[in-house]
Amino acid sequence: MSAPLVKVLHRLQELFQNVVAALETMILLPSLFRGLGRRRRKPFLGTHWHRRSLDSFVEEVDTLFSVPLSTSTMIDMSEKIRAQFRHCLQNSPVCMLPSYTTTLPTGSEKGTYLALDVGGSTFRVALIKLNGREEEMEIVRVSSRYIDNSVKLLEGTQFFDWMASGIDTMLKDVGADYGRGDVALPIGLSWSFPIDQTSISSGLVIHMGKGFHCSNGTVGQELGQLLIESCRKRNLNVQMAAIVNDSSAALLSRAYVDSKTRMSLILGTGTNMAIHFPVHDIGRSKFGVRPDGWFDYAKNVIINSEMSMFGGGVLPMTRWDDVLNRTHMRPDYQPLEYMITGRYLGEIVRLIIVEAVETASLFGGQLPHSMREPYSLDTSIVAFIEEDSSTSLSSSAAFLQKQHIFPATPSVDDLRFLRRVCQVVSRRAAAYLATGIHSMWCLLNEAEFPEQSSIANLLIKESPEVIVTESDTAKNVSIACDGTVINKYPGFRDTCQGYLDRLSAHSHPNSGSAIRLESAHESAILGAAVAVAVAVAEE
Numbered sequence: 001m002s003a004p005l006v007k008v009l010h011r012l013q014e015l016f017q018n019v020v021a022a023l024e025t026m027i028l029l030p031s032l033f034r035g036l037g038r039r040r041r042k043p044f045l046g047t048h049w050h051r052r053s054l055d056s057f058v059e060e061v062d063t064l065f066s067v068p069l070s071t072s073t074m075i076d077m078s079e080k081i082r083a084q085f086r087h088c089l090q091n092s093p094v095c096m097l098p099s100y101t102t103t104l105p106t107g108s109e110k111g112t113y114l115a116l117d118v119g120g121s122t123f124r125v126a127l128i129k130l131n132g133r134e135e136e137m138e139i140v141r142v143s144s145r146y147i148d149n150s151v152k153l154l155e156g157t158q159f160f161d162w163m164a165s166g167i168d169t170m171l172k173d174v175g176a177d178y179g180r181g182d183v184a185l186p187i188g189l190s191w192s193f194p195i196d197q198t199s200i201s202s203g204l205v206i207h208m209g210k211g212f213h214c215s216n217g218t219v220g221q222e223l224g225q226l227l228i229e230s231c232r233k234r235n236l237n238v239q240m241a242a243i244v245n246d247s248s249a250a251l252l253s254r255a256y257v258d259s260k261t262r263m264s265l266i267l268g269t270g271t272n273m274a275i276h277f278p279v280h281d282i283g284r285s286k287f288g289v290r291p292d293g294w295f296d297y298a299k300n301v302i303i304n305s306e307m308s309m310f311g312g313g314v315l316p317m318t319r320w321d322d323v324l325n326r327t328h329m330r331p332d333y334q335p336l337e338y339m340i341t342g343r344y345l346g347e348i349v350r351l352i353i354v355e356a357v358e359t360a361s362l363f364g365g366q367l368p369h370s371m372r373e374p375y376s377l378d379t380s381i382v383a384f385i386e387e388d389s390s391t392s393l394s395s396s397a398a399f400l401q402k403q404h405i406f407p408a409t410p411s412v413d414d415l416r417f418l419r420r421v422c423q424v425v426s427r428r429a430a431a432y433l434a435t436g437i438h439s440m441w442c443l444l445n446e447a448e449f450p451e452q453s454s455i456a457n458l459l460i461k462e463s464p465e466v467i468v469t470e471s472d473t474a475k476n477v478s479i480a481c482d483g484t485v486i487n488k489y490p491g492f493r494d495t496c497q498g499y500l501d502r503l504s505a506h507s508h509p510n511s512g513s514a515i516r517l518e519s520a521h522e523s524a525i526l527g528a529a530v531a532v533a534v535a536v537a538e539e
């Protein structure tokens, strides 16, 4: 037989094996497939049915996660997401939410302010001293409380009572009478959830993600009031001076030191972007009731985009994403978030592990008991394994065995499989995030250079064969970014930056490195303090 013929036959055999393997998986694990009948009570059949090699399984995982990551596909997805942004800018009540912050800090604001930060996994109370742009902001004191699952399950006012007890403890540490005087102590709150802002210091609760139950029974109620009432029960005399979403806090904290800042990004437990955006490009109905004359002076306003809610129907999902989404407390609520953030990366990897144990003998075909529960594989493990570049992966093995009990020690092949899965899952996350950021950047370009954009659109319509570049209209931006994943996940930020460079070079040739990710550490507490300072200065 000739060599090319052997090759073709070999390919056909491989293809046939893959099809058989995929069919077997579909029969064994119907719960992993969208729309294939009802869910089985017992989705997995036990340990005797192991047909695939780990190698062929990981190849499939790699392919499924990598297919959407070509530059042209990502550009196409970015455009589709931009269409979603535009649509929601006109009328969505839960995303592209305009705040009341129109002007950015001048950098001359000074003073010491109390800042609260409700993040996805910590609650912090801090005293922040602003010394003006020339000097560093100072964290005079900070106390941190872990938000464990029992706190996340607190409903309605119970959660605010829990917050008030943390504030109480911190204030007592500062001084016995601090926060109990006749004059109410102004506080700024950074809130890592959507909020329907009704003034600079108030807003209505919107459904919260990240496993929090606090919005059960409080949706539509005034957030500041809920917290102040809980503080009153403890005789604390505090007054809400500013409420900001954590993405807006990041923007404010960076704008305080760099006046050119227009965009910010959070990637931790959740994800989001805030953007300083022209008011006239936002639907009037989105502003609710504004004070008289507000529209005369407000040229730009900070928007909390709730970017996590975008990408549905645009960003391809694998069967594991699909299981995660269908079994989620709020299916389809935050499609982008479910595929890229610290709360979910570990769970995606766990779902792949579960299938690999069942069908490809991972861990000798035995899933550790502790990994059976959803969300039992922490993203910190995924990050650890990805960072381990040794051939033996022995430190990964030790780390894994500290967190989970394995009937038999995982083999090197098991660990290599895991490392590859972690790399593939996190690379897609960085790429999807870059797609969202690129889309937001294009939205800002389009709003700030409307003439050029419409000329470009017209030219494209009239002569679709002509390649119209928007390079002259592109804006160089630095994006203030913060959050555990973007700060700490090994290589994540660089990978995301790489994708951003590719995307901007493709959509705006000659624009160079037009989008740059810049760290904005401690942005939630610093930004909340800046928000209070700006509010006080405007009074």
Ligand code: GLC
Residues within 6 Å of the ligand: 120, 191, 192, 193, 194, 195, 209, 245, 246, 247, 266, 267, 268, 269, 270, 271, 272, 306, 308, 334, 337
């Ligand atoms: C979630 C929240 C959003 C927050 C983001 C980052 O997606 O909905 O409000 O800004 O996480 O913490």
